[in-house]
Amino acid sequence: MNNQTIVQRDLSVLWHPCSQMKDYDPRSTDPDALTLIPIKSGQGVWLEDFDGNRYLDAISSWWVNLFGHANPIINQALKAQLETLEHVILGGFTHQAAVELAEKLVEITPDGLNKCFYADNGSSAIEVALKMSFHYWRNLGQTQKTKFITLENSYHGETLGALAVGNVALYKETYAPLLMDVISVPSPDCFFRDADESWEAYSIRRFADMEQTLARHAESVCAVIVEPLVQCAGNMRMYNPVYLQMLRAACDKYQVHLIADEIAVGFGRSGTLFACEQAAISPDFMCLSKGLTGGYLPLSAVMTTDSVYQAFYDDYQNLTAFLHSHSYTGNALGCRAALATIEIFQTQHVLERNRQLALAMAKATERFKEHPHVAEVRQTGMIVAIELVKNKQTREAFPWQQRRGLKVYRYALSRGVLLRPLGNVIYFMPPYVITEQEIQLMADVAWQGIQLAVQD
């Protein structure tokens, strides 16, 4: 046993995700060097390190935490579950929490999503949806359907299938030789609308590309996959619900599935419980993870329809069953945390309170719009993004090597706020238990961080 506290140890034994480890080398003399921050505990929106410094978790720990760290309701539910059943094989066996959660998810997701399939992280949910869609058509004898349509600037995770249908070069480029071919269509990303054009008009205009692509390729296409309303990892770019309405109609017309990746925008983040609600549509597959367990445990679910389920329901010898399994499928602790999370939504008027918080975030970031290095401040529900540029008029970007966003990150940490900009896009995606005062703090720190970051 090593009794040294984490702070005294060599931390490089642990290879961190989404990180150039050299940035964190304690011997580094690079002015851009960073230090790993060992966290001792969390409470509500606050994280605390071993020196007693506190950090406001303005990004919900990679968008997963909804109701704060150490939430008493989720803690209580997990303690009880732990004393009863921690996990059991989901092949041939079942359990209370998994069934209850499946029922709940059927109840709260859009109409027609009557079946729930579990996996254990977001990327795996995407793999499930892709395989299930392909396999559905195959079971129907439509073996020519092997392709997927995806939007430019989309992100669906980093396992190979998920990476293939994603589109952010930073994650994808290196692995391109390993990835299946997909058909990509320009994104309705409203950052590129004309100055006097509404989000709605631009989203409608952009749909022409999708319509054309479907008309041309539908024969060979299993599904279109989209992130409803916000392309989160793609710099928090946003579009109007009308695009989803048009997409739903076109997918029906051309006999192609619609996969809604609500992994980031689901569970209230977009302002409604699910983003698809704003377009009043039901997808054929809805992928859920991140907020599903309130940020407690890795779990994901793919919701789908009776007709998809029925296409797999057959005699054993016909080999039409869906074979996709993870050891931890339907983990009991994960399911219990998810049930407690949904209970909070159903008992605490969360969406109403979020509307107030979203207004407070809009108010606190109003002045950023006039900043000489801010091209746009955009918002969908509980997500606000501030796009830093070198030149406000031409929207010319800062060269990426200058790592302006990183300067904001570093400054914010020194002020006790965890922001984690995506390149030069500073965004807020806080837990729903944040107060209006804390929103003001978050915005003030971001403002001062930006002032510092845009110098010279």
Ligand SMILES: *Cc1c(COP(=O)(O)O)cnc(C)c1O
């Ligand atoms: C995070 C994310 C994923 C991947 O989920 P992981 O649990 O990180 O694998 C997929 N899609 C979207 C939209 C995401 O934001």
